[in-house]
Amino acid sequence: MSTTTDGTASGLAVRAAAVIPGGVNSGQRQVPGLEQLVVAATSGASFTDASGHVFTDYHAAFGPPLLGHNDADVDAAVAAAGRSVDLMGVGVTAVEVELAEKLVQHVPSLEKVLLTSTGSEATFHALRVSRAATGRRHIIKFQGCYHGWHDSVAMNVISPADKVGHKDPLSQGMLPEVVDATIVCRFNDADQVEQALRDHDVAAIIIEPIPHNIGAVLPQPGFLERLRELATAYGTVLVFDEVITGFRHGLGGYQAVAGVTPDLTTLGKAMANGWPVSALGGRAELMDLFSTTPGRPAFFAGTFNGHPATSAAALATIEKLEREPVHEHVFRLGERARTELQAMYDRIGVPAVVAGFGSVFVSYFLEPPVVSYDDLLRNDVDLFVGYRRELMQDGIFELPLNLKRSHVSYAHTDDDIDRLLEATESAVTRHLATRA
Numbered sequence: 001m002s003t004t005t006d007g008t009a010s011g012l013a014v015r016a017a018a019v020i021p022g023g024v025n026s027g028q029r030q031v032p033g034l035e036q037l038v039v040a041a042t043s044g045a046s047f048t049d050a051s052g053h054v055f056t057d058y059h060a061a062f063g064p065p066l067l068g069h070n071d072a073d074v075d076a077a078v079a080a081a082g083r084s085v086d087l088m089g090v091g092v093t094a095v096e097v098e099l100a101e102k103l104v105q106h107v108p109s110l111e112k113v114l115l116t117s118t119g120s121e122a123t124f125h126a127l128r129v130s131r132a133a134t135g136r137r138h139i140i141k142f143q144g145c146y147h148g149w150h151d152s153v154a155m156n157v158i159s160p161a162d163k164v165g166h167k168d169p170l171s172q173g174m175l176p177e178v179v180d181a182t183i184v185c186r187f188n189d190a191d192q193v194e195q196a197l198r199d200h201d202v203a204a205i206i207i208e209p210i211p212h213n214i215g216a217v218l219p220q221p222g223f224l225e226r227l228r229e230l231a232t233a234y235g236t237v238l239v240f241d242e243v244i245t246g247f248r249h250g251l252g253g254y255q256a257v258a259g260v261t262p263d264l265t266t267l268g269k270a271m272a273n274g275w276p277v278s279a280l281g282g283r284a285e286l287m288d289l290f291s292t293t294p295g296r297p298a299f300f301a302g303t304f305n306g307h308p309a310t311s312a313a314a315l316a317t318i319e320k321l322e323r324e325p326v327h328e329h330v331f332r333l334g335e336r337a338r339t340e341l342q343a344m345y346d347r348i349g350v351p352a353v354v355a356g357f358g359s360v361f362v363s364y365f366l367e368p369p370v371v372s373y374d375d376l377l378r379n380d381v382d383l384f385v386g387y388r389r390e391l392m393q394d395g396i397f398e399l400p401l402n403l404k405r406s407h408v409s410y411a412h413t414d415d416d417i418d419r420l421l422e423a424t425e426s427a428v429t430r431h432l433a434t435r436a
């Protein structure tokens with residue numbers, strides 16, 4: 001039992017560690033060097049820690065607040081929903097219908113859509129329905145992609161060199177037969193996928209069209225198209241996991257940018273600007289296999305699915321994305337960050353590849369090319385993490401963890417990017433000086 005009511009930053013961290021295993025509520029939140037971090041407030045492009053330090057936030061909670069933290073329109077919609085109807089657990093509400101209509105309107109692959117709370121639930125159900133539809137066992141995923149915590153996919157994300165090319169489960173306690181049923185392929189290597197499709201009974205290929213869980217490795221021209229052709233030829237379900245790319249890279253997701261239409265799509269994160277709602281949608285023929293239609297074979301349930309408040313958050317987010325030049329703004333600032341950071345590294349003679357798309361940017365410290373996860377094994381991890389720790393001294397927050405991407409929101413300004421460029425040059429230089 002906790003014996004203190006100390007509300008200071010260090011007091012809260014101690015109290016957290018006493019009653020919350022590891023002191024945080026997600027394994028991704030315990031970052032070396034940040035064990036004492038207690039967040040007191042968020043607003044727009046920044047957050048404030050419990051000691052009163054303000055940081056410009058490029059971590060952005062791994063991506064949701066595309067409009068910026070505490071967006072007034074989204075938060076007002078949530079409050080209004082809370083005053084009108086809360087969770088009923090039977091039937092449907094108007095806001096769920098309006099949200100589903102919006103999703104189907106914008107995302108090319110969506111003929112029908114179901115709501116979940118988290119991205120992991122969405123990818124779980126994508127794979128379940130793929131197996132139900134095909135009667136097949138195997139799944140193909142790619143080294144470097146993350147699709148959530150469940151046994152079929154929780155493997156081979158940021159793997160050490162000696163695990164690349166082998167199974168690299170993220171956890172103990174996963175069923176070996178489930179791990180065995182997942183085949184891990186190299187991103188941008190369609191020949192390897194074709195071989196796997198020939199050798200195994202593959203129900204689904206699941207992919208982040210841009211693997212943002214390792215920063216930003218872009219699909220090479222023709223790669224996603226070839227996956228589409230292969231999936232069709234082999235009768236395998238193609239799943240685009242757009243939990244990060246959906247809404248952040250455009251109202252139609254990255255599939256609209258790439259012009260490649262998967263069979264199923266998962267969405268989450270930026271869809272509701274930070275409120276917990278995700279979605280799985282796709283071809284009606286597949287979506288109609290879920291048990292939301294009585295007698296259909298793929299069981300689907302969730303107490304909080306389609307919660308009116310989070311559905312209202314998603315609807316308000318999407319309406320703002322339709323109404324205001326959000327993508328224009330974040331794409332312009334993202335492009336500034338990428339090109340000007342690259343020019344700065346070139347000028348000061350630090351080998352770097354600044355990658356990204358739209359609002360996302362990441363500085364890898366390596367020589368090109370960056371085509372697949374294996375290339376990222378050359379990243380200078382000490383510099384990658386070290387300059388980000390230095391940046392915190394200047395009130396700028398990029399997550400100090402290897403390969404993690406950074407995000408620009410609608411609340412960031414040109415002044416923020418000016419400050420980012422100046423502070424990054426100084427942070428990289430200071431960190432390199434510690435190695436001299």
Ligand SMILES: Cc1ncc(COP(=O)(O)O)c(C=O)c1O
Pocket residue numbers: 062117118119120121123146147148149208213241242243244268278
């Ligand atoms: C691409 C992708 N898919 C799925 C997930 C899982 O989503 P959640 O954490 O909401 O379960 C994540 C989470 O980071 C993700 O990045």
